[in-house]
Amino acid sequence: MTKILTSQEAVASIPDNTTVASVGVIGWVTPDAVLKALGDRFAQTGSPRNLTFYFPCGTGDAQLIKGMDHVAKEGLMKRIVAGSYINPVDPRTGRRPELMRLIRENRIEAYSWPIGASMHWLREVARKSPGYITRIGLGTYADPAFGGGKFTARAEDDLIRRIEIDGEPLLYYPTWPLDVAIVRASSADEHGNLSWEDEALVSSNIGLVLAAKASGGRVIAQVRRMVKSGQRLASQTSVPGYFIDDIVVEPQMMMASETPFDAAYFSGRRQPLDHLPRPPMSADKVIARRAALEVRKHELSIFGFGASADIPLVMAENGKFDNGAGHEYWFTTEHGSYGGVVMSGWQFSANINPEAIMDGLYQFDVIDGGLCRFAALAFAQFDASGAVNVSKFGAANPGAGGFIDIAHNAQRLVFTGTFTTGGLETSFNGGRLTIVQDGKISKFAEAAESITYRVVDGVRNRGQKARVVTERAVFDVIEKGLRLIEVAPGIDVRRDVLDRMAYQPAEIVSPLPLMDSVLFEDFGLEQAPREAANA
Known part of the structure; x- marks a missing residue:
């Protein structure tokens, strides 16, 4: 009883x-x-x-x-x-x-x-x-x-x-x-x-x-x-x-640290999209904007923590979901909320205005079955062998979360994160990026401290497509390693990219396209960069 x-x-x-x-x-x-x-x-x-x-x-x-x-x-x-x-x-x-x-x-x-x-x-x-x-x-x-x-x-x-x-x-x-x-x-x-x-x-x-x-x-x-x-x-x-x-x-139990209770997270009410938070202008927002260009309609897309979780928010800010267009984009996270807009910060994992909420074990059936065809995930290190690390680095021991299952089974992958960490300061003016102070630690290490997923193996053996998006450079992952395909306007490729890597890209596109200057403006993104529009 x-x-x-x-x-x-x-x-x-x-x-x-x-x-x-x-x-x-x-x-x-x-x-x-x-x-x-x-x-x-x-x-x-x-x-x-x-x-x-x-x-x-x-x-x-x-x-x-x-x-x-x-x-x-x-x-x-x-x-x-x-x-x-x-x-x-x-x-x-x-x-x-x-x-x-x-x-x-x-x-x-x-x-x-x-x-x-x-x-x-x-x-x-x-x-x-x-x-x-x-x-x-x-x-x-x-x-x-x-x-x-x-x-x-x-x-x-x-x-x-x-x-x-x-x-x-x-x-x-x-x-x-x-x-x-x-x-x-x-x-x-x-x-x-x-x-x-x-x-x-x-x-x-x-x-x-x-x-x-x-x-x-x-x-x-x-x-x-x-x-x-x-x-x-x-x-x-x-x-x-x-x-x-x-x-x-416990009548007063909170939903999340900054959310005592909000019925919009289970569609007990509908939140107007113009009430969603607008990510502040930052390196992370630039990354989210550029990564958003990889999102396709009618493709189940799954988002991880960090700059990746800002992708749906910048899309909402830029009007991509206006007039019912949000139903054209199929969004989820590893925890089973479907539809609506994926949130970031302490609200991550739940969606505003969801259409369905799935049991967690079944959600990983979806993931492991390859039904999430596109995934945007953060990265802490990307090494010379083509391995990505989010599980253990420095004094942090976050583990993999759903990263391994998601990365292994998606067909298209985008890894998002700043190029360096530990004190990175950036500014934006006139559609250009200025690195005021670079981070002490490059995320492009010779050998990852922990192997969370071997991206090159997925590209080589299972036909995955993978891209790495940072605030200053964009890479494709190819069988030989990384191919540098875009750089930010305002930065020096040798000083700010190549010299900040512990290894060199396997290929560099020539001539090297610039990331679209609109990405670096402090207003909504109106159209995709020409170089990435058909990626």
């Missing part, structure tokens, strides 16, 4: 040495109150100890919705397996997440799995399969030959194995039981039936419930409100109450 408890009561009986699973997408659908109560219980009593935490995605933003950072306490957390991590500086405290400190200082066993594997693995737990098998991730940091997803020296167990079936190398993720699942939904009735009617995402909440129950475990559901039995249509109930043990009601 489902019980209604406080968050403190719900976590009071979680014992030592168990596995606790939860999910959120940054702030979206994060059961923050229950995770906080678990962290508070340990801080006050020293119990429970030595827990393994399983987060299919980076849960919480470590700011107003701390999520996984609530339980990032040495002694409480023995091991963490996560599809992604987050590492922002909290503007109120100037501190980075405590979880990142535990990882950097090797205080816990930390593993990073691609989100596609972390989602689909739940199905295998739920059906008591030996494990999850995939070819996605071979040759990347998830491959045991390149680290096996281990992010700390304490992470000694091989949670990912390399196997062979019919002569084909594959990655194998053995299953293990989940003792407690902490999920979040919109509402529950007195029988525990759950619905997500006013959430922006579902993510892997349903998969977590089924995996925990198949393991003989317990499910705690945090909801915004209780409703009477029979008040909702049966088709609106996504999880039967038979699978829910405890309900925690």
